[in-house]
Amino acid sequence: MSDIETSTVSEEGYASTSQAGDFELTIDATNEEGPTPQQVLVADYAACYLPAFRVGAQQRDHDDLGKVQIDADADMNDDDDLTAIRFDIHVEEDVDDDTLDEIVDRANGICHVHDALKESLHADVTAHGDAF
Structure with missing residues (x-):
């Protein structure tokens, strides 16, 4: 089954x-x-990454990040194959850069789509605290 x-x-x-x-x-x-299949894949990746980011934050004693938004963009080659994905994560709560880096590292280990993609397509993630 x-x-x-x-x-x-x-x-x-x-x-x-x-x-x-x-x-x-x-x-x-x-x-x-x-949307195109590539757009759906990028959106799906972000939709999986966002809750993983929240869980990673909770594991780092940040239980309430407030609003979190992922702006994703991606590059494709001439054959319409994805070659790069980038996430720009905006967090309402004021979280310092070192803690955000720790949360991103943890989210990378939690997100199932991140795990399923070939390493060359893992998102290049930038996170910003106190963003709203």
Whole structure:
């Protein structure tokens, strides 16, 4: 028995609809009917990294970071393959740079998407405290 099951269907063209549990997502390689697969991967990575960042903070005795926002950007080569991902993390709470570095190190070990990607695509992360 699998831990995760999804179904992805394309009736025609380059758009597809993916079903994951009760949720449906349209993904389109042409970026006309939905985000591209690369955009979804970067957003998924950030969506996994953010709670890992919060857990890493809790493990470093920072239980309330307030609002946390990840601005992600990525580079692609001429074949539309991802070559680099960067996260700029903004934290509402005033957290010093050394502690933020410790939280990032811990989040790297917690985030399942980070673990699943090849090392050359691990996000280059910059975190900022007292950001809002």
